[in-house]
Amino acid sequence: MTLIDGKAVSTLVKGRVADEIKEKNLSVGLAVILVGENPASKIYVANKKKACEAIGINSYEYILPEDTTEQELLALVETLNNDSKVNGILCQLPLPKHLDEKTVINAISPEKDVDAFHPVNVGKIMIGDYDFLPCTPAGIMEMLKHYNIDVTGKRCVVIGRSNIVGKPMAMLLLHSNGTVTVCHSKTENLADITRNADILVAAVGKAKFVTEDMVKDGAVVIDVGMNRIDGKLCGDVDFESVSKKASFITPVPGGVGPMTIAMLMKNTLTAAKKQNKVE
Numbered sequence: 001m002t003l004i005d006g007k008a009v010s011t012l013v014k015g016r017v018a019d020e021i022k023e024k025n026l027s028v029g030l031a032v033i034l035v036g037e038n039p040a041s042k043i044y045v046a047n048k049k050k051a052c053e054a055i056g057i058n059s060y061e062y063i064l065p066e067d068t069t070e071q072e073l074l075a076l077v078e079t080l081n082n083d084s085k086v087n088g089i090l091c092q093l094p095l096p097k098h099l100d101e102k103t104v105i106n107a108i109s110p111e112k113d114v115d116a117f118h119p120v121n122v123g124k125i126m127i128g129d130y131d132f133l134p135c136t137p138a139g140i141m142e143m144l145k146h147y148n149i150d151v152t153g154k155r156c157v158v159i160g161r162s163n164i165v166g167k168p169m170a171m172l173l174l175h176s177n178g179t180v181t182v183c184h185s186k187t188e189n190l191a192d193i194t195r196n197a198d199i200l201v202a203a204v205g206k207a208k209f210v211t212e213d214m215v216k217d218g219a220v221v222i223d224v225g226m227n228r229i230d231g232k233l234c235g236d237v238d239f240e241s242v243s244k245k246a247s248f249i250t251p252v253p254g255g256v257g258p259m260t261i262a263m264l265m266k267n268t269l270t271a272a273k274k275q276n277k278v279e
């Protein structure tokens, strides 16, 4: 079994981004908006800021109170859309209940939508003609590439159908010529399907959901989960038992998580180059 080292691959990706920024003498800016007090979101946003600082991207952080109105949030997005120092805009999800995520995502200029959540970017991904890829699925594809794991012709099973991970993940695997099945909470006989997977991506949001009996011998297992058991970070995969069967597996932490941030940095650089017409 090979442990997929997301931290190491993310360091390589971030290094490439940092080198390109220096080489081309670019000024790159990322605005991150956080509304409210979600503890996990606070950590993610802090990590994004740290990554920006480490690689030479200017980070603009907007920490807004829980009771921010939609009008206030949309006004901020509009200001950032028109600010040429800001190449990328990211509004951390989930938003507090009184704010409509769709409305906010739709307000972000597609050229600055480094999450690739705007319908224009989602549509472009669907037809395979895109500028940005959503960070988590893109990070997973980058890890597969780094470890020379070929997707062509493989049976790929994605558990989870979220707009952020499951759906775009399925599309990227399909673009890479995988034969893709998407499973979800209403799937019947889930284990019968996952047991056929050469590449299994777990994005369910339930700790240790994927157990040994659901995994084929020699499968590549990618764990997108970020769950907590008694405060301890834990993936969607029961690592201890599944790692005995898998040929490759991502740990939590140190797998998909660091890659998500690295791909955000890459998307922000792409946005800056496009906006400044730099190749």
Ligand code: GUN
Pocket (backbone or CB within 6 Å): 090, 091, 092, 093, 094, 115, 135, 136, 164, 260
């Ligand atoms: N919440 C969980 N993952 C993400 C992400 O990739 N981007 C944003 N904006 N919010 C998230």
